[in-house]
Amino acid sequence: MKLATREALQKVRETYKKALDAEKRRIFVCAGTGCIASGSIAVYDKLVEIIKEKNLPCSVELKEEPGHPVGLKKSGCHGLCDQGPLILVEPEGWLYTKVKPEDAGEIVEKTISAGKLVERLVYQKDGKGIPHKAEIPFYKKQTRVVLGDCGEINAESIKEYLAIGxxxxxxxxxxxxxxxxxxxxxxxxxxxxxxxxxxxxxxxxxxxxxxxxxxxxxxxxxxxxxxxxxxxxxxxxxxxxxxxxxxxxxxxxxxxxxxxxxxxxxxxxxxxxxxxxxxxxxxxxxxxxxxxxxxxxxxxxxxxxxxxxxxxxxxxxxxxxxxxxxxxxxxxxxxxxxxxxxxxxxxxxxxxxxxxxxxxxxxxxxxxGIGPGGSPGTKTFALTGDIVNTGLIEVPMGTSLREVIFDIGGGIRNGAEFKAVQIGGPSGGCLTAKDLELPMDFDSLKAAGAIIGSGGLVVMNSGTCMVEIARFFMNFTQNESCGKCIPCREGTKRMLEILERIVVGLGKEGDIELLEELADTIAATALCGLGKTAPFPVISTIKNFRSEYEAHIRDKHCPAGSCQKLKVITIDPGACKGCTKCAKGCPVGAINGSPKSIHEIDQSKCIKCGACVSACPFGAVKEAS
The missing domain is CATH 3.40.50.11540 (NADH-ubiquinone oxidoreductase 51kDa subunit)
Structure with missing residues (x-):
């Protein structure tokens, strides 16, 4: 159907609008990558199968003429990825979470056929069901502009896109x-x-x-x-x-x-x-x-x-x-x-x-009218890491970091303490608890020594080692360096080598200063923007968590307790029963002791694997950093 005039486009748009308006109920199965990975296509296929078996008045494709009163559609991402697969029911605004193919029969019977809510599938918070998407805390403080229609139309239909203007x-x-x-x-x-x-x-x-x-x-x-x-x-x-x-x-x-x-x-x-x-x-x-x-x-x-x-x-x-x-x-x-x-x-x-x-x-x-004058509009962010609600969000520019992490994101998983958030990916920096009131816009973040980047937010709890985080991002950047310019190709390699030494307990005095010097050189002389910003995660973590670097270097100690090579496993002589289970479980023979006698660990042989900790039935083998 090639439209040759403006009037033809307007006529077609009106035709599809009437057809869409004729659907009194729409069932949107999330077909974003996250929900697909959780099995949403199997859910969709099962719904289609049952609908066909029962010959129900439900369409899977928008027709030019008004069709059935119910439409079943594969949509884009709904955002609340950790609760997928998701199904949105309109116009009621019900959101079903963690839907499985075996739930399809009840959805068809109650929702598609009778317009009733399947209560057991709604979002749960503090033991209470919240059926309406708009009332779920994750969505309440969002302003979906770019994503306004994402999840609310068939993602593969130009007809539905035309129907909504x-x-x-x-x-x-x-x-x-x-x-x-x-x-x-x-x-x-x-x-x-x-x-x-x-x-x-x-x-x-x-x-x-x-x-x-x-x-x-x-x-x-x-x-x-x-x-x-x-x-x-x-x-x-x-x-x-x-x-x-x-x-x-x-x-x-x-x-x-x-x-x-x-x-x-x-x-x-x-x-x-x-x-x-x-x-x-x-x-x-x-x-x-x-x-x-x-x-x-x-x-x-x-x-x-x-x-x-x-x-x-x-x-x-x-x-x-x-x-x-x-x-x-x-x-x-x-x-x-x-x-x-x-x-x-x-x-x-x-x-x-x-x-x-x-x-x-x-x-x-x-x-x-949306957001601050210097950075108007909204911004989409991807919330990942140690946060309750992982997923895709959209908020007005200028929304505070606290609102994003605690109101929308639901706070830190398992009630842990918030430590930092990496924003802007390998080109960005970390923000800490002191930055929670910081407005999330271009100028405010730049002033705080971070960048908004494309919008990735990796949230970290108190058990995260910031030196290891810096090493992770530097490893990523070094691997991804195109190698064209020496500052990025060689500078990131030198920085990575230093960070790798530090996290295994081989750091030495002067390493922090050398990292800072290398970072300044790379930022000033690298060819492209990606090279110039490559040191940002390191500089940011040194600025905010210098004491962690110093503990790794001077005390050979990881304050977060997460660096494997800096862990020390010991046996409490008062709790050891000499059962030999720890020795039998050690893959390198690092545990000495005869049956019914107190055992000891040879630290020169220990590889910190933790097998002995798991094997001990008396809690005598303990891990410390």
């Missing part, structure tokens, strides 16, 4: 606005790039629009490589058309004719959904030549990255698309001037593009 912002930009007016609206909104740098989007668009060299390209950076981050992945999986619409508006504004979506190969579900969305957009005449008879043409392709973290950097990303090795270049020319194929290139990340249709549709004033 999809591509109306592109239609407006195409027929009712000049290039200057589009860029002016984006500039007035003051949206800043959500990829981490926070550069004003409108300024970038204006710079590309002014270039005379053609062709011009739009590139979407979907190479989300930070450990613990999955925000862009969820947008691409849940509302792919929203992101594509943003790219179309950008192309129209800047005069671009070709586009690429760069997605890491580890996101097969996102790639699949994007392929479906692009094919649908072409079928409906929203991609290709002379779109809707306007004279504007735009083609869009997916490029699958091989998983190199450095390809999240703009020049490395464009080199990868060109078929070259993904390595940053010296910035003689900016990407807006000479980017992909040495042509003007408009490069933004997934979340930035997904915001654009909403800004064009609702206006810059609406957008600036």
């Amino acid at each position: 999809g591509y109306s912002a592109f239609e407006k930009a195409l027929f009712d606005m000049t290039q200057e007016q589009i860029i002016g609206e984006v500039t007035e909104s003051n949206i800043r790039g959500r990829g981490g740098a926070g550069f004003p989007t409108g300024i970038k668009w204006n710079q590309v629009q002014r270039q005379k060299n053609t062709p011009k390209y739009v590139v979407c950076n979907g190479d989300e490589g930070d450990p613990g981050a999955f925000m862009d992945q969820s947008v691409m999986e849940g509302v792919p058309h929203q992101m594509i619409e943003g790219m179309l508006i950008a192309a129209r504004a800047a005069g671009c004719t070709e586009g690429y979506i760069y997605v890491r190969a580890e996101y097969p579900q996102a790639v699949s959904r994007l392929r479906i969305a692009i094919a649908q957009a072409r079928e409906f005449g929203l991609l290709g030549d002379n779109i809707l008879g306007s004279g504007f043409s735009f083609t869009l392709k997916i490029f699958r990255g091989a998983g190199a973290f450095v390809c999240g950097e703009g020049s490395a990303l464009t080199a990868s698309i060109e078929g070259k090795r993904g390595m940053p270049r010296v910035k003689r020319f900016r990407t807006v001037e000479q980017g992909l194929f040495e042509k003007p290139t408009l490069l933004n990340n997934v979340e930035t593009f997904a915001n654009i249709p909403l800004i064009i549709r609702k206006g810059a004033a609406w957008y600036k």
Whole structure:
């Protein structure tokens, strides 16, 4: 169905809106990667099987004519990942958690057939069931803008996207606005790039629009490589058309004719959904030549990255698309001037593009009404680590760290004490209890010595060793260094070697100062932004937890008790019964003693495996750090 005019698009949109409105109840089975891993597709398939067996009036696909009163849909991520698989029932707003295929029969019987609640499947807090999604603490303080429709429409249906007003912002930009007016609206909104740098989007668009060299390209950076981050992945999986619409508006504004979506190969579900969305957009005449008879043409392709973290950097990303090795270049020319194929290139990340249709549709004033003036709008975050509610969230910029961790995240798992949160991934830093009132926006975080990054939040409890955390992120960065520049290639290797010595008890005086010196050198001289920020986790942990480094180096002691090589296992002579179970369980023969006599551990042989601790029935073998 290729739409040739604006009027045809409007007519089709109205047709699908009527069909969607005719569905009096909608059942959304979460088909985000997290819930799929928990078995949500098996749940969906079982629901479809039972519905067909019973010949119930329930549709799995939106038709042009109003169909059945109930619709069953595979949606994008609902956010509350640790409770998956999730099912949302609308218009009631019920959320079912931890659903299994064997629950399908009761859901069909009660909810689909009779419109009744399955009470045993609702979210539980303090022994009380909370059936309505909006009343669950995890959702109450969120403001879902980019994710507003993620989880509330069929993620693989352009028909449902059109039914909720999809591509109306592109239609407006195409027929009712000049290039200057589009860029002016984006500039007035003051949206800043959500990829981490926070550069004003409108300024970038204006710079590309002014270039005379053609062709011009739009590139979407979907190479989300930070450990613990999955925000862009969820947008691409849940509302792919929203992101594509943003790219179309950008192309129209800047005069671009070709586009690429760069997605890491580890996101097969996102790639699949994007392929479906692009094919649908072409079928409906929203991609290709002379779109809707306007004279504007735009083609869009997916490029699958091989998983190199450095390809999240703009020049490395464009080199990868060109078929070259993904390595940053010296910035003689900016990407807006000479980017992909040495042509003007408009490069933004997934979340930035997904915001654009909403800004064009609702206006810059609406957008600036959310969050602080210097960083308006919302930000998606991925909550992971030692936190009760892991998952995907979206909050207004400026929301405090305390609200995110304790109100939305539910606090630290098992009632443990909060210690720190790593924000911004390998390029970021850690925030501590003193930062809990800190507003989460670009400027406030920068002032605190951290960056918002792409939005990954790894929460840590009091049992986390911050030296080991620094080693983990430095190991990641060193492995992912492209090797082009000496400061990053060699500097991160030297820093990693020092950290590896420290966590096994071989640190020495001067190591902390040497780490700081190396960090300063790398930050000042590395070629690209990723190299320059590589030392941030180390500098941040030294700044906030210097005493932990000193304890590892001077006392050969890990205050958190988590560094394996610094643990000491001893046998309490007063509790030892001489049963020999510890000696029999030791894999290296480090325990001496005869039956019914007190046993001892030869510390020179002990590998700290803990087998003896588990084997002792009297609690005589103890582990200390």
